Amino acid sequence: xxxxxxxxxxxxxxxxxxxxxxxxxxxxxxxxxxxxxxxxxxxxxxxxxxxxxxxxxxxxxxxxxxxxxxxxxxxxxxxxxxxxxxxxxxxxxxxxxxxxxxxxxxxxxxxxxxxxxxxxxxxxxxxxxxxxxxxxxxxxxxxxxxxxxxxxxxxxxxxxxxxxxxxxxxxxxxxxxxxxxxxxxxxxxxxxxxxxxxxxxxxxxxxxxxxxxxxxxxxxxxxxxxxxxxxxxxxxxxxxxxxxxxxxxxxxxxxxxxxxxxxxxxxxxxxxxxxxxxxxxxxxxxxxxxxxxxxxxxxxxxxxxxxxxxxxxxxxxxxxxxxxxxxxxxxxxxxxxxxxxxxxxxxxxxxxxxxxxxxxxxxxxxxxxxxxxxxxxxxxxxxxxxxxxxxxxxxxxxxxxxxxxxxxxxxxxxxxxxxxxxxxxxxxxxxxxxxxxx
Ligand code: EPZ
Numbered sequence: 001x002x003x004x005x006x007x008x009x010x011x012x013x014x015x016x017x018x019x020x021x022x023x024x025x026x027x028x029x030x031x032x033x034x035x036x037x038x039x040x041x042x043x044x045x046x047x048x049x050x051x052x053x054x055x056x057x058x059x060x061x062x063x064x065x066x067x068x069x070x071x072x073x074x075x076x077x078x079x080x081x082x083x084x085x086x087x088x089x090x091x092x093x094x095x096x097x098x099x100x101x102x103x104x105x106x107x108x109x110x111x112x113x114x115x116x117x118x119x120x121x122x123x124x125x126x127x128x129x130x131x132x133x134x135x136x137x138x139x140x141x142x143x144x145x146x147x148x149x150x151x152x153x154x155x156x157x158x159x160x161x162x163x164x165x166x167x168x169x170x171x172x173x174x175x176x177x178x179x180x181x182x183x184x185x186x187x188x189x190x191x192x193x194x195x196x197x198x199x200x201x202x203x204x205x206x207x208x209x210x211x212x213x214x215x216x217x218x219x220x221x222x223x224x225x226x227x228x229x230x231x232x233x234x235x236x237x238x239x240x241x242x243x244x245x246x247x248x249x250x251x252x253x254x255x256x257x258x259x260x261x262x263x264x265x266x267x268x269x270x271x272x273x274x275x276x277x278x279x280x281x282x283x284x285x286x287x288x289x290x291x292x293x294x295x296x297x298x299x300x301x302x303x304x305x306x307x308x309x310x311x312x313x314x315x316x317x318x319x320x321x322x323x324x325x326x327x328x329x330x331x332x333x334x335x336x337x338x339x340x341x342x343x344x345x346x347x348x349x350x351x352x353x354x355x356x357x358x359x360x361x362x363x364x365x366x367x368x369x370x371x372x373x374x375x376x377x378x379x380x381x382x383x384x385x386x387x388x389x390x391x392x393x394x395x396x397x398x399x400x401x402x403x404x405x406x407x408x409x410x411x412x413x414x415x416x417x418x419x420x421x422x423x424x425x426x427x428x429x430x431x432x433x434x435x436x437x438x
Contacts, residue, residue, distance in 0.1 A: 004395040006386035007418040012252035014415035018259040019045040019406040020233035024195040027172040032074035033101035037228035086112040100177035107149035118375040120334040130174040133159040158183030166304040178220035179208040193305040194263040205229035237263040248276040253289035297325030314381035320360040329358040340378035368393040
């Protein structure tokens with residue numbers, strides 16, 4: 001498995017282009033299953049999870065062409081398989097996003113239950129409850145969700161859905177299912193993430209009638225059928241946040257291009273509070289550097305959008321190890337999302353964990369060490385810590401970071417970081433066409 005070798009201590013300087021959002025591309029690719037017509041998606045990031053989603057769609061019978069590396073033309077004209085198998089779902093929980101579209105268009109779907117992952121148990125009960133509200137019959141058989149549209153009607157039925165908890169992919173699954181249901185669906189306490197809004201925009205381009213995306217109440221008037229569409233995926237706000245922290249933690253200066261500052265408003269304002277100077281150059285460009293007064297400890301609590309995103313918690317914790325004072329970090333979304341803390345403790349960080357609260361004392365002098373990545377955002381945190389640590393850091397299992405960051409080591413090297421990927425028998429793990437790209 002690949003590793004990263006990083007020698008820290010270099011302030012980053014230069015320009016970085018932000019890729020498209022993984023967490024918008026995944027539901028938008030699944031949405032192509034709602035029509036037999038071609039759906040063309042631009043600005044799709046070239047990351048491992050996208051490759052997995054593409055394979056899933058092809059296994060179902062869709063064709064996925066990539067006229068350009070970041071453009072996907074998906075045509076679900078001949079779907080013959082209605083099952084997302086365990087082997088795929090276990091590698092990427094977001095595969096569950098095919099459940100709503102398959103059920104809505106074909107009246108049947110079989111999807112492996114995702115099971116837990118490193119950051120939490122992550123059940124999908126709210127997805128299933130929502131589909132049952134739309135009239136679906138849902139059973140669990142041998143680790144699979146087996147769902148069918150109401151007998152005799154063949155179509156899902158519009159309904160009122162109240163989510164007990166805000167769920168991003170739950171909202172997206174129900175949103176897609178409701179587009180082809182008979183009648184009106186109203187979702188209450190829906191997720192407001194920019195990725196949900198982006199999906200709704202695509203669905204409306206396909207001919208759906210979605211209103212209120214981005215607010216807690218989304219309404220969908222079901223239609224008979226959906227058609228072709230072309231759509232550009234929004235920039236990745238978590239990659240944007242990660243590079244904002246990279247500039248601040250190294251004491252460097254970066255210009256981030258092709259991003260969408262408005263989607264990172266809460267992260268930007270928190271970083272400014274913590275002493276980071278961030279200028280919105282225009283609607284797609286940010287300029288960032290550490291303020292002359294240095295970094296100050298500031299508390300955060302992770303919550304659904306538009307509050308502080310859980311996907312930036314780990315990166316923010318790395319920054320707080322370099323800030324003056326004590327910061328309290330509360331993780332309210334996932335029950336086990338502090339795996340990066342114990343790795344940073346091995347570098348000398350002063351972090352105390354108490355359940356879902358982490359207390360960070362800084363600033364400390366981090367020293368390089370051999371580290372293990374446990375999940376996507378934890379690995380980004382370790383890369384950031386390695387960039388500021390004295391000496392050499394080796395990060396193992398970087399396949400986690402490849403899931404959601406496009407060429408992160410190349411982007412960092414282009415702005416002065418001393419980072420390289422140590423490949424270990426990659427030829428065995430990746431198909432020949434993809435060697436050298438990731
Ligand atoms: C999405 O996951 C993102 N993934 C995650 O990003 C992100 O961390 C998360 O939203 C929260 O922002 C994608 O969009 C592909 P949830 P999702 O359903 O939809 C509980 C990354 O790093 N819950 O909003 O799976 C759940 O356990 C990834 O890119 C239920 O109890 O998250 C959690 O505590 C990691 N029952 C909370 O709700 C359900 O049916 C929020 O989860 C569904 C969720």
